[in-house]
Each structure stands twice: as structure tokens, then as C-alpha cells.
Amino acid sequence: VCVIIFWLLKMEISVGEAEKRTGKNTVNMQEIYTVYLIETRPVDAVTEGIIPAPDSLWRRYSEFELLRNYMLVTYPFVVVAPLPEKRAEIVWHKLSADNMDPDFVERRRVGLENFLLRLASHPVLCNDKIFYIFLTEEKGWKEMVYETGFQAKADSRLKAMNAAFRVKNPDKRFTELKHYSDELQTVVSQLLRVRARVADRLYGVYKVHGNYGRVFSEWSAIEKEMGDGLQSAGHHMDAYAASVDDILEEEEHYADQLKEYLFYTEALRAVCRKHELTQFELEMAAQDLASKKQQKEELVTGTVRTFSLKGMTSKLFGQETAEQREAKLQVLEQQIEEGEEAVKEKNTESDEFVKTAWVDIERFKDQKDRDLKEALISYAIMQISRCKKGIQVWTNAKECFNKM
Template identity: 45%
Template sequence: MADVEDGEYDMFDEEGAEISCDEKKGDGKLETLFDMMTITVQDPEKRVISKTGLKMQDTYVAYLVETKPRDEADQASELPVSSVWRRYSEFELLRNYLAVTYPAIILPPLPEKRITHIWTKMTTDVFDPEFLERRRAGLEAFLHRICSMQVKDDIILSFLRLEENWRESVLATGYQAKADSWLKTLNASLRVKQIDPVFDDLKAFSNDLQASIAAVLKARAKLADRVYALYKIHSNYSRIFKDWSQIEDASMAEALRKCALEMDKYSESIDSLMEEEELYAEQLKEYFNYGNSLKAIIKKHEALQYDAEYVESQLQGANIEKQQIESGAAKFNLSGMKARLFGGDTPEQKEAKLAKCQETIKKLTEEVDEKKKISDDFAMQAKEEVLKFKRQKQIDLREILTNYVILQIKMSKEAKSSWSRFKTVMQSA
């Protein structure tokens, strides 16, 4: 890093220098898969499969997932080098499995299937090399985050190493039944009586986070259009200078041709700069989509809390019924009207009803305790996950936005250099 003089340090002095964060240092946590192996996603490959008996084709893209142990001593043991091909749908299956198996964990989002928050010069063709490269980077980041979780699961490891029958091994876990149950619950409109203020604040936070990032991405897309057009229009100077050089003497003509070449370079430089800028936009977009992961956690908690409150309301009803049986008060319903007209229950009938009611109360009490424990355990784990998420978000957003600023400074420096060379050429003409 650059030397610090007089207590001041310009973080932009060293372009491309890694931004160090104390939070990235090890904190004594359990070793994760990401600690043990390097994971890369590369070589997106378009494939076509003809469907049997039909004149139809299934076109998709496969990605090569490669893993290699960080410690060379592990290569011949439990972590050999491996490579498998995976479709996007298999990444989706992995995430769905984890969402059901570890409901309180805030899962990283997958790169989007359809592009949003784009600037007009960016391709939307899902088979275009530029789109595939962005998706490849997004899938790699997804695996890095998944394998950095404090979770040891054979399904994750087999995703990285087992190409054949992996999908069948996931389905064999029976996760789909749980997934269907969760889906019905999450799609229902639930109103809990006692809202947990932590999850209520989290809902507001996720909405505000998405709104803020969406506004930044929208503004950036508009600005990217204008900056791109501004750079490209400089190619007009090149054409004009080339024409102009034909009527000047040798010295000036050569200077104009050099200036034309400089304007061409300046005009073309925006392409690589925008590609780099797009990477930072994709990283910001990841945190926009993280908002949906937070909302899923909130919905799951609401569902668990609603289950507990529903059983609790049944218990309250059973206790009221017990009091009515003990007091002999008739309920205002068909049975109560019959009791008023034809007389109350015999002592034997009353005792049988009371015994049945007490048994119901006992079962409901146990069920309430169980439901509350599940809800409380989920809430405790989810709150811990939210704290970890916010710490990591602070680190990542700091790095993303700082790198974006560094890129803007780089663009300005390159523009200054280009015009300085232009000036030098004209002065020497």
C-alpha cells in the first residue's frame, strides 16, 4: 500500500489495490467447504437435446464446476480434484433444497433468469456470450457463498463432485413434500396477532434496501447510456481529422492523423470500462435480490407464529368449553337449545364430556408448547443469521461502491491522458 504521510492516505492512489477489511479475518469459526477448496464455474456451453418422439429440442447452457483442495495434502484423500457439468436448473434445485432443509438461513440469490435494471447497449439475449459471462460469475459467487455457510451437507458436496444421479439423490431426501407444505403456507395471507418487532423492522429494512439499490441501478443505467454515447461520439472527431489531414502540409497532416487515432482509441475504451462497471452493477443487484431472501425468512416466521397462535386459540376454546361443562351453562348453539328444552346432561354424561375435554386440553397444551418452541428456535436462529448478513453486507457494499468510485477515477484519468497526448501531438506539429 502507499505510504501514509502526515496522517493522510488516498485510497485511490493504487488502482486495483485490494481493499482490506478487518472483518474478513478469521474469527475462530468452524472450517467451511470454501475454506478447504477452491471452487470455480467456467466454460458456459450451449447444448441441444432432441426430445424423444417429438420434433422438439431442449436448448440449455451447461457450466463446468471445478473444485480443487486448497491444501495439496488433501488431493489424494477426502478432497480430490473434481469437475462436473451443471445446468442452471440444478443450481435452482440446490437452492430450493437448502431453503427447505435450513429454513432460518438467509440464502444467497441466484443470478436472474431475465435481465433487469439494464442500460440500452447491454444485450438481453440469454445465449449471448456477455450474458453468459455475467451469469457464470453470478453462479460462481452463489457457490462461494453457499460453501461459506456454517453448514455441512452431503447434498452440497455431491453437487460439486457427483455428476450422475445427483438430482435423484436430492429428490430421495423427501424435501419436495416439505417444500410443497412451505409453499402453501408462504402463499397464504397470514395475520399474526403478536408481531415480533425485530421481524417487523426487518421487513421495513428489506423494502428500503431494495428501493435504495433499485434507485441506484436505475440512475446508473441512465448515466451509462449517456456516458457511452458521449465516448462513442468522439469517433466523429476521428473521421473529421482524417478528412482534414488531406488538405494540410505534411507536418500538420501527420498530427491530425495521430489525433484521429487517439480519438478512435478514446471512443473504443468505453467498451471495456463499461464491462467492468457492469460487474459492479451485478454485485449490487445481488443485494437487491437478497431482499427477497430476507422477505422469505419473514414469511416463514409468520407462518410458524401463525401455527402457534392458531393452536393456542383452539386451546382457549377448549378451556372455555370445560368451564361451561363444569358450571352447567348451556352454549348458545343447537346443543345448548336442546339442553334448555329437554333438560341438561346426566352426571355420567357430564363426567364423560369433562374427561374428553380435559384430554383435548392436554393434547393442545403439548401442541402449543411444541409449536412455540419451533417458532422461538426459528426466530433465534434467524436473528443470528440476520446479524451475520448485515455484517457481510457492510463489508461487500463498502467494497462494491469503493471499487465503482475507483473505476470512475480510472475513467477520468484515462480521459485526461488521452487529451494530454492529443495536446502533445498538436504542440509538436
């Protein structure tokens, strides 16, 4: 539960449960989908000893996606928290990849709650009006999002790629950040794949222990003195073999924490792409201004520095009249004035973007270091606990054998 502040209003947020529903999609076909219950409660009432029933509403995963897309476009300088995966990826082979599987839905519920708490704890995003409406108004929310016109502001992939290739003076810090993001994605992806392979082998080892249980049970049937001890040892082995499902399901929660940062890498790159686009637009404005100033100089001095079709035409068919030249000069001066204003605006926009983005990137770095350290330590503690349980099983088996 997190406390979120909207214009002096404080509230707690949680995603309480998930529910399957049946309805018709956009093409009027029946579909089964999952909705998630968002609950909010005023903090002031709780502190005063009154615990009111929480306000609640249901949201589909696609609505969470719409909220995040709105945040990405509206706050391009923010490393916006990712959503949990829509379908299970990089998992041990016995785990269901079905997005309707109850265990997967439960992990996604936890992930969606974490997403909302990430937004709620962000110093900028927590005060967004659309976010507040998402949490408090079930009807009409989508229309309000589209009314903001955020879709028209979204930069196309092609535009971003063009900027990445053509920008002449990239900011070294953002270039290094983009490379770091790529490397972090590779490392975390490899770590998750290694973990999935280890989980597969661990599953096999645990299940094979069930064979000990079967053999000890069969053996006990032909022994009089040793029978009870063998039977008891077999029960311990059966329990050990059956415990692996819960163990690996618990592991998936730690894997989900790593996956969050796997998906965060794309959010980092989105900030870098936006900076490249801002820088590219600044460079294009500056280049256009320089071109206009050169044209003015050529018009005033009557000398052409670079080859142009206009220059060749003038030589072949005669020079322009003084009146024509004066009219052109006035147009150019107006364009230069507008160009200087445009460059000034783009410079301000670029400086402001770098300033705000870098503050958020530093915030993200601190969060990442803290979260990943905690996740890795928790994972190690869980593995130690698992090994201790294994030792206990064999200790119990040893005692069974001693009593024979």
C-alpha cells in the first residue's frame, strides 16, 4: 500500500483481486478477459481511527496500457515504470504460459499494483490529473484520456530512428546511457534464461526423488524389521518431490522483479530517443537559420559561395532588378528573425529536457540499485532456505534408517 498525494488529497492504493469475465470485443466477437479491482482509501480517515470501506473500480490490462502510453507521451523526460508482461516469457518449461492461468494472473495482479505504486511514488507523475481519474472514475476515463490529444503528440518510430542516425552532436551522457540500457537488457535477459534452465533441472531432480519414495515403499512391503523405517523414509521423499512446485512458483516472483528491470531498459531508451529527437530538431533549426543567413549575404554582396540552380539561371538570363532583390531581402530578414526565435526556443526546450530528464535518470538509478540489491539478496535467502529443507529431508530419512 502506498500513500499518494493529489492536491492535498491523500489516499492508499492497492489492486485487490482479479476476475475473469466474458464479453464482446471491438469486432463483436465473444472473448474471455481479466479485470483487476483497484481499491483506494483516504489516508486521513485511517489516521483518525476511522477505517472506511475503500472506493473500488475494475480495470482491464488494456486500460493500464493506455495509462502508461499517455504517461510516456506526456512526460517524455520520465523513465516511466513498465507494466508486467502480458504473457509469461523466459519461464521454466513446466510453468503455464497461458495468460488465463490463475498463478500467472495472480503474479500479474501483483505487477499491476506495483506499477500503480511506482507512478504514485513518482514526484511528477503522482500529481497527474488523468492518473487520479484512472484511480477514481470507472466510467468515461478513456474519453478523458483521448481528449488530452496525447496521441497526436506521440513521436513515430521512423522519426526517432531518423533523428538517431542524423544527429551530428549527440550528448555523450545520453549515448552512454543508451549503451548501458542495451547491456543491462542483455545481462538481465541472460540471467533470467540461466535461472529458467536451473529451474528446469531442479524440477527434474526433485521429481526423481519421488522414485526414492516409490522404491522405499515397495521395499518396505517385503521387510518385517526394516519395513516401518523404509515406509517413513519413502513418505519424506514423496513430500520432498512434491514441494518443488511451490518452490519454483515462489521463485517466479523474484524472476518478475528482474523482469521489471528488463522492461525498464526500454523506458530508458525511450528517454534517450526523445533527447536525440530534441537535439536533431535543434540542429535542423540551426542549419536552416545558417542557410538563410548565407542567402542574405549572397543577396547583399552579389556573390554566390556555393553552386546553385538559381545562380546559374541568373548568369544565363540576367540579374534580378533592385526591387526584386529588395523584396527577397525583406522576406529573408523576416525568415531569419523567425529562425533565430525558433533556434532560441529549441535551445531552451533542449536544455530543459536535459535538466529534467537527468534528474529523473538519477532517481531511477538509485531506485534500480536499491531494488535489484534487495531482490538478489532475497533470492539468495530463498535458495539457502530451500537447501536447508533438503538437508532436513535427508536428516529425517537418516533418523528413519537409524530406527530400523
